[in-house]
Amino acid sequence: MIRIAIGEEQRLLREMLTIFLSDVPDLEIIGATAYSDELYELCRSSSPDLVLLSNKMLETDEHRLLELHKNEMPSLKIVLLTDHLDETSLLRAIQWGAHAYLLKDLTPAQLITSLRCIYEGMFVMQDSFTQLLRNQIQQNPNLSSHDTIPVDTIYAYYKFDDVDRQIINCLIDGKSNKEIGLELNYSEGSIKNRISKILGSTGLKDRTQVAVFALQNNLNDTDKP
Numbered sequence: 044m045i046r047i048a049i050g051e052e053q054r055l056l057r058e059m060l061t062i063f064l065s066d067v068p069d070l071e072i073i074g075a076t077a078y079s080d081e082l083y084e085l086c087r088s089s090s091p092d093l094v095l096l097s098n099k100m101l102e103t104d105e106h107r108l109l110e111l112h113k114n115e116m117p118s119l120k121i122v123l124l125t126d127h128l129d130e131t132s133l134l135r136a137i138q139w140g141a142h143a144y145l146l147k148d149l150t151p152a153q154l155i156t157s158l159r160c161i162y163e164g165m166f167v168m169q170d171s172f173t174q175l176l177r178n179q180i181q182q183n184p185n186l187s188s189h190d191t192i193p194v195d196t197i198y199a200y201y202k203f204d205d206v207d208r209q210i211i212n213c214l215i216d217g218k219s220n221k222e223i224g225l226e227l228n229y230s231e232g233s234i235k236n237r238i239s240k241i242l243g244s245t246g247l248k249d250r251t252q253v254a255v256f257a258l259q260n261n262l263n264d265t266d267k268p
Contacts, residue, residue, distance in 0.1 A: 049076070051077065090119075098136070123145065128146070142166055145168070166204070210241065
């Protein structure tokens, strides 16, 4: 069962989300509010798995919610809902540690699928945001400028998950596919397929280029498991 708290300032949308998601067998709504203080206390007292949160509500109390996520509830996943495409808000959301950034015009089926994917550890973002990230990266060809492009932004752009991150760190350390497989408890073939996917996503030619790319962009700064 996926336990969800909802923070949405619009009453109609908040109540519709509560009613709709309550009917999904593997989802449980533990509470819904229009106020950031109430949402903060709800999360602390009830420990939801996900927070379905209006982007406007996060902006009013970003630091407190981020502190809760990072220091007290690291497993809490923050799913942001927004009603417009905005590059600045998208990049800030990724910097804040959001696990998804979704437009409110997505279908009910898409929302349910997204929530399940996020619960399983994936970063979710609609295709309509991809061009915004592409523009940001193209405007900053020197990706070693980590202050300009956050690490999580690069990972989100290339749609790398947690396993991809771990593999990239292993490539930086110069480990073979066999060594990576043993460390991450994957078969050597699975690691090979994963590296092929990383090469295809980045357009790089080999594992050495991946390691160099990662070092140039400070991707090795992410915590290793």
